[in-house]
Every structure is written in C-alpha cells, then in structure tokens.
Amino acid sequence: MSGLFITATGTEIGKTLVTAALTYQLRQSGHVVTALKPIISGVSDQEMDGTDTAILACALGQGLDEATLDAISPFRYKAPLAPSMAASLEGRVLDYDLLIEKCREAMDHPVFTLIEGVGGAFVPLTGDKLVADWIQDVDLPAIVVAGSYLGTLSHITATLEAMKARGLEVRGVVVSESAGDAPDFEATLAEVRRWTDLPVVGIPRIRGAEPWQQVPDLTALAGF
Numbered sequence: 001m002s003g004l005f006i007t008a009t010g011t012e013i014g015k016t017l018v019t020a021a022l023t024y025q026l027r028q029s030g031h032v033v034t035a036l037k038p039i040i041s042g043v044s045d046q047e048m049d050g051t052d053t054a055i056l057a058c059a060l061g062q063g064l065d066e067a068t069l070d071a072i073s074p075f076r077y078k079a080p081l082a083p084s085m086a087a088s089l090e091g092r093v094l095d096y097d098l099l100i101e102k103c104r105e106a107m108d109h110p111v112f113t114l115i116e117g118v119g120g121a122f123v124p125l126t127g128d129k130l131v132a133d134w135i136q137d138v139d140l141p142a143i144v145v146a147g148s149y150l151g152t153l154s155h156i157t158a159t160l161e162a163m164k165a166r167g168l169e170v171r172g173v174v175v176s177e178s179a180g181d182a183p184d185f186e187a188t189l190a191e192v193r194r195w196t197d198l199p200v201v202g203i204p205r206i207r208g209a210e211p212w213q214q215v216p217d218l219t220a221l222a223g224f
C-alpha cells in the first residue's frame with residue numbers, strides 16, 4: 001500500500017490544488033493513481049460542479065457520474081462547516097469506522113492512493129476523532145499544505161509540532177501562495193525552511209482555469 005494523505009494548516013489553503021496536481025502529474029508520468037476526498041461539506045448532490053470531488057474526478061480523467069461521486073466522496077454534507085458540526089445539523093454522525101474502511105478499500109489495490117483530508121489536521125470529524133486520528137488509522141505519510149498569508153508561520157510550526165507529538169510521518173510542506181496582500185513569497189519560503197528540516201515546496205500564485213495543471217512538479221514528495 002502506498003500513498004499520501006494531503007492535510008493542511010486550515011481550510012481553503014490549497015489541499016485540493018495539491019491533490020489534483022499530484023494526481024495529474026503522477027498520471028502523466030505513467031503511475032496508476034486513485035484520489036479520494038472522502039468527506040466533503042458545503043455541497044449538494046444536485047450541484048457538484050466546481051467542488052473538490054469534481055476537480056479530483058477531472059484530474060483522474062473521469063466524468064462525475066453517481067458511482068464516481070460515491071467512490072471519491074462517500075461522506076457528503078450540505079453545511080460548509082467542520083464535519084462534526086455539518087453532520088450534526090443533518091441529525092447524523094459521521095461513521096468513522098466506515099470512513100477508515102472506505103480508505104483501506106481504496107488503498108487495497110496496486111495503485112498510488114492520494115487522500116485529501118478536510119479542513120486542517122486537527123479539525124473534528126466526530127465527537128472523539130480528529131483528522132489527525134484519521135491519518136494515523138489509514139497509516140499514510142502526510143503532506144502539510146499551508147498558505148503564505150501573514151500568520152502562516154505560526155500555523156505551520158504548530159501543525160508540524162502537534163503532528164510530530166502524535167508520531168505522524170510528514171513527508172513535506174507545500175506552501176501555496178495566498179491571494180491578496182501576503183508577505184513576500186520567497187522570503188516566507190526561506191523562513192519556513194529555517195524552521196523545519198522537511199522538504200518545503202512553494203506554489204506561486206497561478207492564474208487561469210484548472211490551476212492544478214500548472215503546479216510545479218510535486219512528484220518528489222510522493223517518493224518518485
């Protein structure tokens with residue numbers, strides 16, 4: 001079983017960009033890849049265009065029919081909230097054991113499995129499980145995606161320290177340049193590198209549709 005878990009310091013940071021880019025780049029270099037975004041909130045089954053699920057399907061070269069939707073994103077919630085809160089609003093509780101089973105099923109094939117988490121690495125999934133538990137239970141190395149906004153250095157350091165304290169394996173940090181008035185990107189990357197021994201890859205701001213097709217090569221983070 002090989003693969004990567006794509007987590008982040010927060011939400012709307014670049015996880016989907018990185019997961020789609022890695023899917024695309026690995027497929028282009030001849031690898032067989034599967035990509036999952038098992039939990040997605042803020043979506044309605046009637047309108048999946050533009051969602052993380054649709055972006056991953058596109059990067060996988062698949063159309064988004066019902067079977068693909070269920071395979072990529074089996075747990076879907078309407079409210080754009082942390083999974084524990086979004087599920088609760090619908091009177092549901094995320095079935096954590098089923099989540100792990102679905103991930104293991106996908107990983108149980110001779111493919112490279114990319115799993116995009118949800119929110120940041122310590123967002124609650126249920127009353128007693130966090131994304132960090134999920135990473136531990138699927139037993140995949142992680143990539144931490146971060147932004148370059150003012151405040152990111154603390155978010156990156158805190159996330160890496162907390163993941164290390166739990167014994168989670170982190171393969172690298174991807175800093176995706178934030179929109180707007182962020183500090184100088186190269187200077188921010190240099191500062192991130194001063195505070196970690198992990199590989200740190202920067203994704204400068206990309207313009208245009210389907211930005212995941214224009215991301216610098218990330219395949220070294222997958223060990224290729």
Ligand SMILES: Nc1ncnc2c1ncn2[C@@H]1O[C@H](COP(=O)(O)OP(=O)(O)O)[C@@H](O)[C@H]1O
Nearest residue numbers: 011012013014015016017176177203204205206
């Ligand atoms: N370096 C970048 N250049 C251009 N757009 C970016 C960049 N990083 C993130 N984005 C955009 O920001 C939005 C949030 O990124 P996304 O990958 O969906 O975050 P997450 O999956 O962590 O919530 C998306 O529209 C994405 O395309």
Ligand SMILES: [Mg+2]
Nearest residue numbers: 015016052116
């Ligand atoms: Mg996403």
